[in-house]
Amino acid sequence: MREGQGVRDELYERLRAYEGQAAAVAGSGKDLVNEVMIRHWCEAMGDANPAYTGPGAVAPPTMLQAWTMGGLSGHTDRGEAYDELFAMLDGAGYGSVVATDCEQEYLRPLRPGDRITFDAVIEEVSERKTTKLGTGYFITTRMDVRAQDEPAGTHRFRILKYRPAAAKKSPTAGEPERGRGSLRPRPVINRDNAGFWKGVAAHQLLIQRCAGCGTLRFPWLPGCNACGSAEWETAEASGEGTVFSYVVMHHPPFPAFSASEEAGPYAVALIELAEGVRMVSNVIGVPYDKVRVGMPVRLEFLRTDPELELPVFRGSEG
Known part of the structure; x- marks a missing residue:
């Protein structure tokens, strides 16, 4: 029988209880939207769009999440539910994590001087999935971003908390390499x-x-x-x-x-x-x-x- 087919997943039922709970409440960006960070971003991305420089400049829309990041010191306004969810998964053996994708919606341009605030919610926990990395649960967090208390955009971020798949047995000393283990890493297409x-x-x-x-x-x-x-x-x-x-x-x-x-x-x-x-x-x-x-x-x-x-x-x- 395939994993999860016809089998009640009690852990998933407990995880689902966190859907809709806060991951961050009344968060505040550590810096106002500013020209220096916009310039650094554009230089790193190779983006020379004139809309991002000079009088009347706006921030690149894809910087939406950048203004909410807590840096090395982190944020103090993260909801307890997010930490509890991670602790539950860690305790069940799903201790590895990888970011999988994000989606953004832009509602208004961000301009230098804007003060950024945000709330975040645990939007969805998937059923148990098996991937090449291993077996685990996809967790989607939605962040609603405001600028000067006006809706500015929405950022959805999805991760996989998983238990790594068992490593393939390495060849013993003197045994020739076989299969894909000795091939170059493949490009992501x-x-x-x-x-x-x-x-x-x-x-x-x-x-x-x-x-x-x-x-x-x-x-x-x-x-x-x-x-x-x-x-x-x-x-x-x-x-x-x-x-x-x-x-x-x-x-x-x-x-x-x-x-x-x-x-x-x-x-x-x-x-x-x-x-x-x-x-x-x-x-x-x-x-x-x-x-x-x-x-x-x-x-x-x-x-x-x-x-x-x-x-x-x-x-x-x-």
């Missing part, structure tokens, strides 16, 4: 970046180009940072570029990176493509200690296993 990976499979490095203003963007995004248009097309990169910045990775031996050039140390670089956008990738073909800012590189496609091919860049010491 979703509706926003599926076209990029389809291009990689065809040995094309595709860049998004806004159909509204023509601005190129990378990595792939659902909308244009420059004009906000959701319409776009693709342009194939020439494959030429230079090293804009880089780090040298050192890590313990890992079966998926057993090839001599990948065993480490190795260089991971921010590559500036000839088209003007930047992407993160490995630099191959030169020793890690010879990689330099400004080094010219050329696109290649590296097959790491029968199911995975990745874009990398070959450097030249000349």
Whole structure:
């Protein structure tokens, strides 16, 4: 019988009692909406929309949750129900947690000087679910955000509290690696970046180009940072570029990176493509200690296993 099928889940019935209870009451943002945080956000996101600078500027809508965060010291206004719910799950063995997704609704622009307040409620606890990570419960919290006591937006945040799946048995000493355990981690492919990976499979490095203003963007995004248009097309990169910045990775031996050039140390670089956008990738073909800012590189496609091919860049010491 499949887990949960026809079996009464007494823990779930206890967890459901927390639906509708407060997760935060009369919370207050630690800072007013301000230009400094807006600037830092836009620089980190690469968002150059002029609506976020100068007189009359507003905050990017996606910063909605940022103004409610408690930082390292946290908030003192969190409801007891949320802590009780977590303690119940921890006590039942569901001690691991991972964020799964969030949804936001925007009701009014946030402007520098706005005072942010909020309430949060435990909106939903799912039935027990089994995922690749393990078995557990999805918990959805809804936060209602106000600016100057006016409704400003709603933020729904969903996590999975779970009991990790049993680890697969590791091969004994001298036994060859088998199955997917020795393969490279797989990229996360979703509706926003599926076209990029389809291009990689065809040995094309595709860049998004806004159909509204023509601005190129990378990595792939659902909308244009420059004009906000959701319409776009693709342009194939020439494959030429230079090293804009880089780090040298050192890590313990890992079966998926057993090839001599990948065993480490190795260089991971921010590559500036000839088209003007930047992407993160490995630099191959030169020793890690010879990689330099400004080094010219050329696109290649590296097959790491029968199911995975990745874009990398070959450097030249000349």
